[in-house]
Amino acid sequence: MSMRDIREASIKGKNVLVRVDFNVPVKDGKVTSDKRIRAAMDTLRLILSKNPDKIILMSHLGRPKGERVPEFSLLPVAKALASRLKRKVDFVDDVFDVDGIASSRSKVVLLENLRFYPEEKKNDAVFAKKLASYGDIYVNDAFGTCHRSHASVDAITRYVPSYPGLLLEKEIFNLDIERAKTPLVVIIGGAKVSDKIGVLKRMVRKADAVLIGGAMMFTFLKAQGYEVGRSLVEDDKLVVAKKLLSSSKNKIMLPVDVAVSRSLKSSTGGFGRKIVDISSLPRSYYGLDIGPETVDVFSSIISKAGTILWNGPMGMFEQKPFHKGTVDIAKAVASSGARSIIGGGDSVSAIEKAKLSAKITHISTGGGASLEFIEGKYLPGLKALER
Numbered sequence: 001m002s003m004r005d006i007r008e009a010s011i012k013g014k015n016v017l018v019r020v021d022f023n024v025p026v027k028d029g030k031v032t033s034d035k036r037i038r039a040a041m042d043t044l045r046l047i048l049s050k051n052p053d054k055i056i057l058m059s060h061l062g063r064p065k066g067e068r069v070p071e072f073s074l075l076p077v078a079k080a081l082a083s084r085l086k087r088k089v090d091f092v093d094d095v096f097d098v099d100g101i102a103s104s105r106s107k108v109v110l111l112e113n114l115r116f117y118p119e120e121k122k123n124d125a126v127f128a129k130k131l132a133s134y135g136d137i138y139v140n141d142a143f144g145t146c147h148r149s150h151a152s153v154d155a156i157t158r159y160v161p162s163y164p165g166l167l168l169e170k171e172i173f174n175l176d177i178e179r180a181k182t183p184l185v186v187i188i189g190g191a192k193v194s195d196k197i198g199v200l201k202r203m204v205r206k207a208d209a210v211l212i213g214g215a216m217m218f219t220f221l222k223a224q225g226y227e228v229g230r231s232l233v234e235d236d237k238l239v240v241a242k243k244l245l246s247s248s249k250n251k252i253m254l255p256v257d258v259a260v261s262r263s264l265k266s267s268t269g270g271f272g273r274k275i276v277d278i279s280s281l282p283r284s285y286y287g288l289d290i291g292p293e294t295v296d297v298f299s300s301i302i303s304k305a306g307t308i309l310w311n312g313p314m315g316m317f318e319q320k321p322f323h324k325g326t327v328d329i330a331k332a333v334a335s336s337g338a339r340s341i342i343g344g345g346d347s348v349s350a351i352e353k354a355k356l357s358a359k360i361t362h363i364s365t366g367g368g369a370s371l372e373f374i375e376g377k378y379l380p381g382l383k384a385l386e387r
């Protein structure tokens, strides 16, 4: 891969167009978490330190489907950004308003939600060219959008010299398992096998151990002939699971015990949590987490890892007491001394809930994008930066 280096770009007096991922949660006109805004700060500060004429920021927010939907306006984001940057941020509510952009008196300008325009998702060349005309150079720091072939990340690089931002560089560097220090231990969990087949296939080849938890463990267990009761199973993935198991050269590790519950509803304010061996899961029970013996087995493998890649919670962590498996594995990862990389929206929120983020080497900002990158797919937004 060959991309330009933003540190070497000539920026003084220039207009710098930056695609960021400011797809933040907004409630009642206020940004409720500015995590994604903070993630772009290194790039923005670097550019500002080189004294550009202007930084013109572009992002999407939510899924307005090509129409102007007020609840998806980026106006609240302009305010949150201003307070984070401690400088004025001008908001331009129409991306075609060339005069509005040119006459803005602050150094930082944020354009309205790109997805208000159907051209964005269509990767429309005319739209991309228009956006490109606002900058002397273009910087892409929106890693979370790079798996999409959209105008502001893909077509745009045909019309303006393009650079990766620092966050994007960091994501690519950390998610690249080709340079991982061995042993590479991969932890995969979450809802569905079908979401993660690509990752599983590649990891069975590349990793030294693949630890499987979450709801998807039951598809693998069933494929091995175990009774899984009323646990979530994808029957149409049993064949794939069997194939993965037989091609994995014993790299795949499945749980030896699980936490189960008789019901998915808590009538008494608490769920009954019972630990059973995987060979004796009762027919009428739901499997909702890995058990303590599994935590011990997995933790011991984790403690010897050189690199750990984790995607997908070990159980239904949103519902106590089925958070335990995920939290215990998070603790094992945090104290392992290995390089640790975590991707996936729910996995990241589980780590944050457990207050262990600071002990993780890299927490990816891209959900779908990081998954596709780990699968080994060539993301259109990254490819575009090599033009």
Ligand code: ADP
Pocket: 189, 190, 191, 192, 195, 213, 214, 215, 216, 232, 287, 288, 289, 311, 312, 313, 314, 315, 316, 317, 318, 343, 344, 345, 346, 347, 348
């Ligand atoms: P990520 O966002 O990290 O990629 P996923 O979206 O694949 O993770 O999966 C997370 C979801 O999987 C969570 O909502 C969690 O409750 C659910 N889950 C995990 N294990 C189980 C289980 N045993 N039964 C039901 N749901 C589960």
Ligand code: MG
Pocket: 344, 345, 346
């Ligand atoms: Mg998820």
